[in-house]
């Protein structure tokens with residue numbers, strides 16, 4: 007099924023999992039997926055290490071195939087194009103298609119230190135056009151409520167986002183954010199720019215301070231004062247920090263659903279316990 011169809015019927019709830027760093031540990035993600043099945047996923051997406059070699063591709067493919075073919079859950083495979091040739095992209099896409107995957111999250115991937123490696127795609131919109139010309143996949147793109155960290159401004163980034171929907175992306179998934187007002191302002195600007203596809207809000211429940219510091223460095227998201235106070239108060243108490251992180255995420259989700267959000271995409275960090283707590287708190291609201 008093409009996941010863009012889901013938004014016509016309901017507020018979508020999806021989950022993201024990632025292949026483990028350690029080669030050969032893919033089985034651990036199967037356990038996560040088995041647990042997530044109980045939390046009514048509309049789909050599960052699987053990340054893919056940009057510029058990754060064969061091992062990365064194999065892990066993403068085998069997890070995606072497991073989700074779709076063993077559990078019968080709709081699946082979205084991520085595909086970053088940085089450093090890929092057309093032939094390599096074709097090869098990956100053929101393999102996803104062969105595994106029955108119908109949905110691709112088409113990405114550029116993070117720029118490595120030292121600049122872009124040689125490849126045939128400069129930006130995600132180039133990959134999206136390529137896929138739409140040659141295949142029948144449903145194509146999804148990433149978006150950034152606070153602007154992508156390389157872009158000059160949010161407005162500039164939205165112009166570039168429009169290239170992705172013009173190229174054929176039918177739905178968007180946002181980067182995580184901790185202040186819903188950024189997301190609402192972003193949605194208004196998207197609509198003004200003529201971007202009218204469904205946008206899922208990316209929510210990451212915080213489990214520890216280190217994880218957040220990494221995210222802030224990587225993505226440049228804003229931490230509201232109440233969020234920073236929460237981290238300072240509980241940083242030395244992991245259980246309390248986890249509970250506070252879940253409560254914060256639930257609060258964000260309740261507000262988003264009340265405002266009519268198209269969907270919630272939960273960055274599970276492969277932690278089914280946290281996903282369960284959130285699902286139990288919000289599933290009757292969807």
Ligand code: FAD
Nearest residue numbers: 053054056084113114115116129130148154157163166181
């Ligand atoms: P692009 O859309 O190409 O944008 C990158 C930058 O270039 C932006 O600043 C944009 O404004 C600008 N730009 C875009 N198009 C043009 C153009 N035509 N001309 C000039 N400038 C342009 N990374 C992974 O490696 N693997 C994953 O599995 C993964 N999953 C992700 C899932 C989600 C939901 C999100 C939000 C991000 C994910 N990422 C993943 C991270 C992503 O690869 C990085 O954020 C990356 O830096 C940008 O990818 P993009 O597809 O948004 O790139």
